[in-house]
Amino acid sequence: MYSFIKSQISSNFFQQRFSNDGQRFVAWYLRNILFRDMNETRDDITDGGKDKQIDAIVIDDDRSLVRIIQGKFIQGGSIDAEPLREVLSAWLRIKDLARLQNDGNAKLQRKLSEVATALDDEYEISFELITTGTFTEAALQDLEAFQQELAKLSENEQFDATIHVIDAEELRRRYDYAIETDNPSINFDLKLSESRYMFHEIAGTPVFIAILPLRECIKFPGIKDGTLFQKNVRQSLGTSNAVNKGIRSTIIGDKRSDFFFFHNGITALCNQMQLEGDTLKLRGLSVVNGCQSLNTILSCSETVKKLDDACILFRFYEIPQRDRADKISIYTNSQSAVKARDLRSNDKRVLALKKAYELRYPSGFFITKRGQSAPSDKNKSEVVDLSGFAKNLIAWHSQRPNLSYGETKIFDKHFDTLFKNKDYSPENVYALNAWMAEVQKTWVESNPLNFNETLLAMKAYAPFHHLYAVEMCFSISNSLSEKVASPSKAYAAASRTAMVDEIVKVAGISLNMALEAAANELQPARRVFSPQNWIKTKACLAGINGAIRNYLSMLPMMPGGPDIKKRLNEATMLNPADFEYRWSAD
16 A cells, blocks of 8 residues: 555646645645645645644545544554654644644644634544554553543543544555545436325335426436436437437427327436425435437427426436446446446446546546546546557557457456456556547558558558557567566656657557568468457567567668667666466457
């Protein structure tokens, strides 16, 4: 956990805003576990001279809670009684806010004034000791004594306080949980005065069935920004989708009164629901089947507002369990084909990757769902799409670009292999995306690398062979053809020597040479060479590798070749530690 956090706090956000790793560790906890935004995080940090063993104070008004946080960022060590005792005794001084405020630094003084107000409003206090280390037996005994002291204070009604000790194991658990719950929670009060409805319980699950006027649909929050569909396997596919066109046609046509009969209905899940009079109170609401419909209805909002004879069926299920909700989301989406990548969009490994990437690259965005688009303020060069990323992974790390075209297999058969590591480096995510962006620059109409026309006709999947060839330039140059170079280390080395374009060029020319060599090979009787079949087999990989070796060996004999050869050697030379064995996908 220490290495994982150490890697994440190396991002510019933490490095530029906090002066040491101790502060950065606490800031990481605030951002990733408590979901504080950038500005809130900076404001919460009190660490520094005269911080009185208080690294951060978080006032949580929603929960009526004050969090007093101290961090111990250590590698593979243990926390014994003495430093822990200092922390605990300092925390007990919270009983005397005036004295603590006088002795503290400026940030602590300001935050303690907020604490005083919160305590006047009967907020609870939660002491949180977060660490990447472990506790000695003596330290655990001190914790027990401190808990007893807190219990006495609570009994005497001085203030209510609890302590939470969060070690490396608990940090990992909380981080994994945060990833799965890092979606906005929507609460909504649905008015039923114009609706017909019934309540029932099936298999121990509260079920609420309602027939709502179509105009009530546009009142649901989170349709436009997609937050209402957080548990859905995909976002809106746009009004050009065939199903959505049919919905829209019914709304604006003369068959609107039959909308109820034409539509299969909407399925929504919530953590809790309660009927009070003619109001259904929904907490933790999410639509798992109906994203396309609600977006299309919203797109016709002005027409919908005027409709009195159009209605739709809604099914509300009270299901707080994540795994059960995921299954319902998958099984109820059958009107439009659900692809394998849709079913993986909410996988916690994908969400972990997204979270880590966007934390490392604040101006970037990781698209996980079909139909989703990056916000307009994001840097296009740092926008990564899950589908393309997975195809790049199998081409680079598994050295199987011949599998990159099969999205279904990638997200079904090979998913566990490709996404086995939740801690896959954000720098590698960025580098893979950057390498492919450079590759795609050569697959344009002007054809700068003079690709064979047959190769250009395979633009849907040949670029992944080009990406594979880029990686092989590093493996072959380092005499490690059975291993795979780190994308980020390779990109950094090539960028440092200004040889990214040249490596992409060598890889593209080698791919072209391999295809032409295969096309000129003698074919068995009654067999015709098919470039499309060739590029989808493993046989093409040996041809690409041979072409790279031949090109590099012939380079010194070309005009300007010796200098290019020397620069290529410098650009592709990496340390053995920068390579790993390929990920099997056979």
